[in-house]
Amino acid sequence: MEGEAVAYIELRDVTFFYPQEKKPVLSEVNLTIEKKGITALSGSNGSGKTTLTKVMIGVCKPCKGDVYLDGRSIKDYTLAEIGRRIGYVFQNPEMQLFCSTVAEEVGFGLSNRGCAPESVKGKVDFYLDYFDLTAYKNTFPLHLSQGEKQRIAIAAVLANEADFLILDEPTTGLDDCRKKRLEDYLKKTALLGKGVLLISHDESFVNSLAQKVVTIEKGQIISDGNLREVVSNEA
Numbered sequence: 052m053e054g055e056a057v058a059y060i061e062l063r064d065v066t067f068f069y070p071q072e073k074k075p076v077l078s079e080v081n082l083t084i085e086k087k088g089i090t091a092l093s094g095s096n097g098s099g100k101t102t103l104t105k106v107m108i109g110v111c112k113p114c115k116g117d118v119y120l121d122g123r124s125i126k127d128y129t130l131a132e133i134g135r136r137i138g139y140v141f142q143n144p145e146m147q148l149f150c151s152t153v154a155e156e157v158g159f160g161l162s163n164r165g166c167a168p169e170s171v172k173g174k175v176d177f178y179l180d181y182f183d184l185t186a187y188k189n190t191f192p193l194h195l196s197q198g199e200k201q202r203i204a205i206a207a208v209l210a211n212e213a214d215f216l217i218l219d220e221p222t223t224g225l226d227d228c229r230k231k232r233l234e235d236y237l238k239k240t241a242l243l244g245k246g247v248l249l250i251s252h253d254e255s256f257v258n259s260l261a262q263k264v265v266t267i268e269k270g271q272i273i274s275d276g277n278l279r280e281v282v283s284n285e286a
């Protein structure tokens with residue numbers, strides 16, 4: 052049917068407990084996210100935002116209910132297959148930095164997928180330049196500052212050019228100029244028909260990007276999909 056929303060990520064009656072915990076962190080969550088536009092996931096600290104996104108990428112497995120990705124149960128995918136569809140920037144960049152140089156880190160996903168070395172190099176150079184990391188390309192990532200690690204983690208995920216991006220507090224440690232670059236990139240990504248799910252306490256960042264806001268409190272979705280005007284911050 053024309054105009055009908057097509058689910059890319061779908062949670063059906065998902066309940067999730069962390070091991071040893073008595074209370075569920077997510078309770079019977081039903082949620083549909085499309086593979087287009089930018090959605091913000093809001094809610095107070097501890098409401099379950101990060102856990103919800105980890106369920107979406109198969110890192111946290113529901114105790115009850117199902118998760119579907121692009122129409123198929125997430126149980127039918129390997130984590131690598133999910134990773135090719137959904138790029139995920141973790142809240143703590145150190146969670147995803149493991150290579151010995153910044154350039155290797157940014158190109159890891161592409162090389163791992165078997166992309167030709169020239170194409171990997173071209174993309175790595177682009178993302179290093181875009182996030183002002185060229186000067187550190189031969190540096191050990193974990194020796195850099197928190198803000199630089201954050202930019203490497205973002206560059207490494209964006210370089211993979213997945214169909215859908217989940218970013219958990221991506222502006223931590225970014226100055227206004229780098230934040231604007233990320234904002235511009237995400238707007239272009241959305242215009243290319245890709246989807247973005249954003250967790251951020253940075254109100255101006257969310258206001259300038261999110262077309263839709265989903266709110267979670269105490270592990271339950273309390274509002275799903277208020278469409279909103281994107282605030283233009285063009286001069």
Ligand code: ADP
Nearest residue numbers: 069072076094095096097098099100101102103
């Ligand atoms: P948010 O992203 O909204 O701040 P989280 O999903 O990080 O919320 O956390 C939701 C709840 O789950 C919190 O009460 C938090 O303390 C708890 N929690 C998060 N991670 C773990 C874990 N690994 N083990 C046990 N409890 C956890």
